[in-house]
Amino acid sequence: MMKGTINPVSNILIKGGRVLASGGTTEGDVLIAGGRIEAIGGEQRADGADVIQAAGLWVVPGLVDIHCHLREPGFEHKEDIASGVAAAAKGGFTTVCCMANTNPVNDNAVVTEFIKRRAEEAGPVRVLPVAAVTKGLMGEELTEMGELREVGAVAVSDDGKSVRNAQRMRLALSYAKCFGLVVISHPEDEDLVDGGLMNEGYWSTALGLPGTTRAAEETIIARDCMLAALENARLHVAHVSTAGGAEIIRQAKRAGAPVTCETAPHYLYATDEWAQGYDANTKVNPPLRTVGDRDALIEALKDGTIDCIATDHAPHHLDDKNVEYALAASGISGFETAFSICWTVLVKSGRFTPEQLFDKLSLSPARVLGIDAPALEVGSRADITIIDPEAEWTVDPSKFLSRGKNTPFAGRTLSGEVKRTIAGGVVVYRGE
Ligand code: DOR
Ligand code: ZN
Secondary structure (H helix, E strand, C coil), X not given: CCCCCXXXXXXXXXXXXXXXXXXXXXXXXXXXXXXXXXXXXECCCCXXXXXXXXXXXXXXXXXEEEEECCCCCCCCCCCCHHXXXXXXXXXXXXXXXXXXXXCCCCCCHHHHHHHXXXXXXXXXXXXXXXXXXXXXXXXXXXXXXXXXXXXXXXXXXXXXXXCCCHHHHHHHHHHHHHCCCEEEECCCCHHHHXXXXXXXXXXXXXXXXXXXXXXXXHHHHHHHXXXXXXXXXXXXXXXXXXXHHHHHHHHHHHCCCCEEEEECHHHHCCCHHHHCCCCHHHCCCCCCCCHHHHHHHHHHHHCCCCCEECCCECCCCHHHHCCCCCCCCCCECCHHHHHHHHHHHHHHCCCCCHHXXXXXXXXXXXXXXXXXXXXXXXXXECCEEEXXXXXXXXXXXXXXXXXXXXXXXXXXXXXXXXXXXXXXXXEEEECC
């Protein structure tokens, strides 16, 4: 939430929740003082503290999103850092990493520092910039990665497109390694995409829309895994959407390549069939795939092939989406549905324990980028999310705090809801 509207740092007592503490799950209270966790478990007392009744609720480490688009600088009509951070907090996130495809592109220290400054003004949710791999995202000249790291970039990525030239990608991996930076690959070969608007298959044929072959994604995943192995440099593959892509990463990991990957909530739920009706809110890169892909991604998440879940929150203005399918911008506004989609598909269905899901949404993504993970332990910064596991709610984009109302989940009923988000000991989101 924006500065001025949030509680000043005061003592907070979370009463009687199910606490996912570092040492294991326990029932009891959590006391926060001075922005840090003061005590966990048992019955705590604190006169004058802001008390949150949490009986029946999960009290978990703040969620971490390593892939989002906050659009500032340059596209503030879609989102700015303040509105993005408010939406992130509503989604339960206390740390978010924002991609470099702004205008100007985040390919130099001035832009990185600007983003960090705006984030500080927006409040205590941690915003960690991902800088570009190549200047202007043009796929040619590498950025000054050492300098970018020094001013706070936590990874490098040309997200939105892959680095087209394989030799340039090889050099990028080798250069990023010198500074301990992970390269995040957007796995789509734009030559193979060739104007495709949705997954190539039955539904693209039935709807008469040009399709994108899964090979566009899988060839880049294979290429980048090979290059990462060659250079022994850390690669993270963004938004894996196909069964074949996950299988390539499974094999690469087995062979010892220093590779990690994520998928996004929408690939775990929605499929290409949703493009019926030509709703441009179903348009996203990579595209929504088939039921078979979706099931394979869930398996890959379960067996550890897919390390974590990231939102790929990609807010767009109504004018970017309220046009014919071919002209619409790609992307889904994801912060405010991410947790509940995952809870519905993975936990409510009995496939994952709550602990397994929270790992994929907090500890594991932090580990992938080597950033501090929120931890429920005494002395840690109080980054905490409180979840109602029984709540059911219907997605209404007009209630989003994000400026981007673009979601294919409008009208869907989801299970599990974020009730409170606390960042640095400050309540940044207060649900009903
Ligand atoms: O659908 C997408 N939208 N995929 C991307 O990789 C980029 C994103 C955006 O920036 O809108
Ligand atoms: Zn991307």
